[in-house]
Amino acid sequence: MVVQAEQLKGRFQGDPSFEYEYTEINAEDAERLIEDGKEPMIKEEARLVATIEQIDRAVGIIPRGAFVKTPLGSVHENRNFEGLSLTDAKKLSSYFHFTEPVNLKSKTLLEKADLDPSTDFLDSLEHDIPQGSWTVQLEKGGTVVVLRSLLWLGLTFYHVPMTKQYGYIYFGSGEKNLDLPFMM
Known part of the structure; x- marks a missing residue:
């Protein structure tokens, strides 16, 4: 989840249910997500959790x-x-x-x-x-x-x-x- 969140740039929207689309995802990762039955998306709440983890780990x-x-x-x-x-x-x-x-x-x-x-x-x-x-x-x-x-x-x-x-x-x-x- 942290790796996926690191790919996203920009500020948070403020809506936990907002879904980000991966714009800079490579073809292999996109295929793997689609095969698993998942859309290449991440919710803001998951991005927030991953960002907090990054901050705690770094500083x-x-x-x-x-x-x-x-x-x-x-x-x-x-x-x-x-x-x-x-x-x-x-x-x-x-x-x-x-x-x-x-x-x-x-x-x-x-x-x-x-x-x-x-x-x-x-x-x-x-x-x-x-x-x-x-x-x-x-x-x-x-x-x-x-x-x-x-x-x-x-x-x-x-x-x-x-x-x-x-x-x-x-x-x-x-x-x-x-x-x-x-x-x-």
Whole structure:
């Protein structure tokens, strides 16, 4: 469903029952859909679910240390997490994608030697491509750190340093900013 939704461009209509037709679908996929008795269409509600999944996968983030990985491989919320210091909270390297790591597996042993396996088991935001796809700002007199994604415009992450308070919210059009590399 995510692959099908990625092929659709433009804004949402606002009607969950609206059906999009695939205009840029290749002949093989169209034949397969017709053989299965399905029209080459997708409803807006399915596109919305797929878009939310894409956004969570791409820009769902957590502060370093908020979750820990046990020696057996399971991941749990860190009950001892008391927040990042203000100095660490201003660094992009203190935030991780909350998805299965991709870049971590390609690191050399020398790079992995400096990592703590219990807290540094996810991909850091500092290695995101394109570089500069995140902004870090201090709000309210330096008491709240705000990260904004330039790839998914409308995504805002916040963290209150020295507390367990963090989270993110997305208020956007549901369109990925594909022009970002040209804007930099």
